[in-house]
Amino acid sequence: xxxxxxxxxxxxxxxxxxxxxxxxxxxxxxxxxxxxxxxxxxxxxxxxxxxxxxxxxxxxxxxxxxxxxxxxxxxxxxxxxxxxxxxxxxxxxxxxxxxxxxxxxxxxxxxxxxxxxxxxxxxxxxxxxxxxxxxxxxxxxxxxxxxxxxxxxxxxxxxxxxxxxxxxxxxxxxxxxxxxxxxxxxxxxxxxxx
Numbered sequence: 001x002x003x004x005x006x007x008x009x010x011x012x013x014x015x016x017x018x019x020x021x022x023x024x025x026x027x028x029x030x031x032x033x034x035x036x037x038x039x040x041x042x043x044x045x046x047x048x049x050x051x052x053x054x055x056x057x058x059x060x061x062x063x064x065x066x067x068x069x070x071x072x073x074x075x076x077x078x079x080x081x082x083x084x085x086x087x088x089x090x091x092x093x094x095x096x097x098x099x100x101x102x103x104x105x106x107x108x109x110x111x112x113x114x115x116x117x118x119x120x121x122x123x124x125x126x127x128x129x130x131x132x133x134x135x136x137x138x139x140x141x142x143x144x145x146x147x148x149x150x151x152x153x154x155x156x157x158x159x160x161x162x163x164x165x166x167x168x169x170x171x172x173x174x175x176x177x178x179x180x181x182x183x184x185x186x187x188x189x190x191x192x193x194x
Contacts, residue, residue, distance in 0.1 A: 006036060007030075007035055008022070008026070010035065011023070011026045011029075074099050076098040076099070076103060080104075080108065081098065083105060084098075097112045132193065137186060142177070142178065143181060143182060146177075146181075147178075152175050155169045
């Protein structure tokens with residue numbers, strides 16, 4: 001399945017970067033007369049991001065936008081929020097716990113009661129784009145070929161959305177080897193630098 005880049009971008013923008021909703025949006029709006037028109041960003045978006053995006057790769061920009069939209073678009077499960085707040089936690093703490101644990105009430109409780117290893121402010125930072133590990137991963141031919149496959153790219157977005165989704169894809173004949181390759185490169189570079 002392949003869609004033109006402009007239509008894909010327009011759909012992702014219209015659906016707040018939700019790729020499943022974007023697919024449905026593209027199908028529903030494929031006959032719109034302006035679907036192929038260039039996308040004009042809002043003026044405030046241009047001003048705020050122009051200087052920071054000039055010296056970054058497209059992958060880094062995509063990841064940063066995805067992370068920002070996830071933080072902006074997060075809505076805690078109201079039932080889980082209420083239940084955990086009844087235990088005596090502040091709303092901000094509960095919201096952070098639910099965001100870190102993808103709205104899983106029991107994991108959020110464990111996180112609140114445990115040592116809170118992942119802090120909500122830095123949970124999405126990931127690997128530093130200027131690190132040798134990041135550059136090695138993107139320079140690898142297997143990774144480059146894998147990321148050109150739309151199915152693999154969607155799987156990576158699923159995994160970015162919820163890292164537990166990696167378990168679903170690890171046995172996939174197309175995506176599994178890419179995940180293993182990324183892991184190998186990351187650990188090789190991490191061990192070489194220490």
